[in-house]
Amino acid sequence: MKHASFRAAATTALSLAVLGALIFFLLPKYWVFLITAVFIVGIALQSLGLVTGRTGMISLCQMSFAGVGAWVTGYLNLIGAPGGLAVWMLIGGLAAVPVGIAIGLPALRLRGINLAIVTLGFAAAFDTVLATITFPGQTTFTQVVRPAAFDSDKGYFLFVLLTYGVIAVVLEFVSRSRLGAAWLAVRHSERAAAANGISIPRAKLSAFAISAFISGISGGLLAGYLGTLVSENFSMMQSLALFAVATMAGAHFALGAIAGGMMIVLFPELLRRLNLPQDVGNVLFALGAVQALSTGETIAETWMRLARKLRPKRVVEAATAAGSLPEKTSHPAGIALEVRDLTVRYGTVTALDKVNLKVPAGTVVGLVGPNGAGKSTLVDAIAGFLYRYDGSILLNGKALEGVSATSRSKLGIRRTWQTTRIAPELRVGEYIRLAAGPINESALESLLAWFGCPGPETPISTVDVGTRRLLDVAGAVASRAPVILLDEPAAGVSYDEALKLGERIAAIPETFGSAVLLIEHDMDLVRRACTAITVFDFGRVIAAGAPAAVLDMPVVQKAYMGVEFEEAAE
Numbered sequence: 001m002k003h004a005s006f007r008a009a010a011t012t013a014l015s016l017a018v019l020g021a022l023i024f025f026l027l028p029k030y031w032v033f034l035i036t037a038v039f040i041v042g043i044a045l046q047s048l049g050l051v052t053g054r055t056g057m058i059s060l061c062q063m064s065f066a067g068v069g070a071w072v073t074g075y076l077n078l079i080g081a082p083g084g085l086a087v088w089m090l091i092g093g094l095a096a097v098p099v100g101i102a103i104g105l106p107a108l109r110l111r112g113i114n115l116a117i118v119t120l121g122f123a124a125a126f127d128t129v130l131a132t133i134t135f136p137g138q139t140t141f142t143q144v145v146r147p148a149a150f151d152s153d154k155g156y157f158l159f160v161l162l163t164y165g166v167i168a169v170v171l172e173f174v175s176r177s178r179l180g181a182a183w184l185a186v187r188h189s190e191r192a193a194a195a196n197g198i199s200i201p202r203a204k205l206s207a208f209a210i211s212a213f214i215s216g217i218s219g220g221l222l223a224g225y226l227g228t229l230v231s232e233n234f235s236m237m238q239s240l241a242l243f244a245v246a247t248m249a250g251a252h253f254a255l256g257a258i259a260g261g262m263m264i265v266l267f268p269e270l271l272r273r274l275n276l277p278q279d280v281g282n283v284l285f286a287l288g289a290v291q292a293l294s295t296g297e298t299i300a301e302t303w304m305r306l307a308r309k310l311r312p313k314r315v316v317e318a319a320t321a322a323g324s325l326p327e328k329t330s331h332p333a334g335i336a337l338e339v340r341d342l343t344v345r346y347g348t349v350t351a352l353d354k355v356n357l358k359v360p361a362g363t364v365v366g367l368v369g370p371n372g373a374g375k376s377t378l379v380d381a382i383a384g385f386l387y388r389y390d391g392s393i394l395l396n397g398k399a400l401e402g403v404s405a406t407s408r409s410k411l412g413i414r415r416t417w418q419t420t421r422i423a424p425e426l427r428v429g430e431y432i433r434l435a436a437g438p439i440n441e442s443a444l445e446s447l448l449a450w451f452g453c454p455g456p457e458t459p460i461s462t463v464d465v466g467t468r469r470l471l472d473v474a475g476a477v478a479s480r481a482p483v484i485l486l487d488e489p490a491a492g493v494s495y496d497e498a499l500k501l502g503e504r505i506a507a508i509p510e511t512f513g514s515a516v517l518l519i520e521h522d523m524d525l526v527r528r529a530c531t532a533i534t535v536f537d538f539g540r541v542i543a544a545g546a547p548a549a550v551l552d553m554p555v556v557q558k559a560y561m562g563v564e565f566e567e568a569a570e
């Protein structure tokens with residue numbers, strides 16, 4: 001995985017170096033000056049891409065963060081603070097961080113249009129404040145001093161390109177780290193992210209904080225680029241245009257950020273040369289954003305898809321058992337999970353009615369029942385996704401009431417979902433690491449091979465739904481938590497694969513140390529995997545015990561398989 005990060009970072013750095021050299025040596029001074037702005041805007045776009053494209057939150061005040069960075073840079077320039085522009089813009093970026101966190105706080109509760117309104121409101125308020133306080137040196141026309149070695153316009157281009165490169169390379173590493181995977185997981189499904197032990201507040205606030213820092217740096221660079229700034233440089237309209245372009249271009253990709261920067265900088269230049277009003281640009285950006293949202297594909301993604309078509313088709317390679325499996329964890333003996341008198345109501349519907357269930361350590365307990373019997377509700381309650389229930393749930397004898405889903409996951413309750421919720425932008429290995437925490441390369445390969453999954457570098461977007469379900473299970477198992485809840489893991493898997501999966505599930509306690517609660521409709525798989533089963537009907541336990549005996553009970557056949565008692569008795 002580390003090699004992949006280094007490879008991606010080296011490719012980014014090399015591409016930028018080549019691009020930079022071509023621009024520096026081949027283009028006239030005026031164009032180099034213009035393209036410098038492309039990269040400054042590209043940095044602002046990358047910052048926005050982190051919050052929106054990567055983490056799935058709306059921020060319509062990104063230029064306000066840039067404004068904070070620019071203002072602080074201007075102030076440090078005015079007072080002649082030591083360190084020069086490179087230090088000032090870093091301090092400017094840091095100053096934007098608390099503002100980013102403050103804006104991120106509402107994002108913990110708000111989504112979509114409501115978050116858009118809050119961030120837009122902040123951008124409007126910031127507009128007014130900036131217009132009133134003005135930029136340091138604005139009235140006296142004090143120019144922000146560029147670093148001595150990069151003073152000329154061409155030199156400043158190199159300074160900006162270098163900053164862009166450093167940010168792009170660092171983001172390449174971060175995006176392949178657990179934090180980067182957590183952002184994508186949150187964007188895709190907050191519930192699934194929480195089930196993997198990810199703190200949603202931490203993921204969201206870190207995205208806003210880092211994004212504000214990068215945006216603040218772009219503001220500092222803009223100060224050095226233009227010399228003096230006015231509040232209009234960071235107006236609400238600028239933030240809106242940035243958002244539209246980020247949505248259209250795919251600013252969370254380095255390629256998309258540069259493409260977006262070119263649009264924002266070069267399009268007005270084109271309109272100017274054609275004697276057309278500048279507002280035309282914003283209209284086209286908005287149309288482009290609508291187009292990207294309706295097709296679900298940004299410009300960067302379209303380019304990457306077309307580039308993939310040109311390359312030879314990648315064959316999904318199965319993982320190879322290179323070494324030993326992750327070590328078995330020893331958990332306390334006795335009852336790993338206990339549910340006592342659990343009652344859950346959805347309005348007038350009683351989904352669970354005084355349910356009692358035990359999953360002893362070292363066993364696989366099956367939970368079966370017809371559709372609507374309450375099985376998923378039980379999993380939701382155990383994993384902490386129901387705010388209210390009566391009764392009690394205990395993990396190794398400790399009650400879990402009042403404990404959040406993220407904390408339950410960290411304490412040792414892992415779950416999978418009926419429909420896969422893995423972020424398709426991740427690679428197989430990134431997902432397993434997200435779900436399981438640190439795991440060495442050979443153990444990862446072996447675990448994937450044990451489940452018959454593809455290799456760690458395989459993009460999840462290229463694997464079928466059945467394989468994604470297996471990855472769900474592999475991720476939960478790799479965590480080696482005391483209790484694993486598998487919600488219909490064989491859905492979408494072929495019959496033969498389901499039987500094989502049954503054998504694997506049966507071996508989980510012995511191999512990894514986890515106890516399993518398995519919900520499944522496939523009775524062959526249940527027979528193969530479970531030491532005991534519990535049968536639900538209408539939210540009540542109607543039978544429990546050894547699989548063969550329970551599945552033969554007339555009451556179970558009637559409830560679950562639709563066989564009338566009389567017929568079953570015949």
Ligand SMILES: Nc1ncnc2c1ncn2[C@@H]1O[C@H](COP(=O)(O)OP(=O)(O)OP(=O)(O)O)[C@@H](O)[C@H]1O
Nearest residue numbers: 346349350351369370371372373374375376377378
């Ligand atoms: N969010 C909800 N609001 C209202 N009723 C709900 C909600 N979720 C589930 N129910 C109801 O609770 C009952 C139990 O549903 P649940 O999904 O837990 O059953 P299940 O056994 O998992 O079914 P399936 O096998 O189809 O997944 C059903 O009557 C269902 O309609």
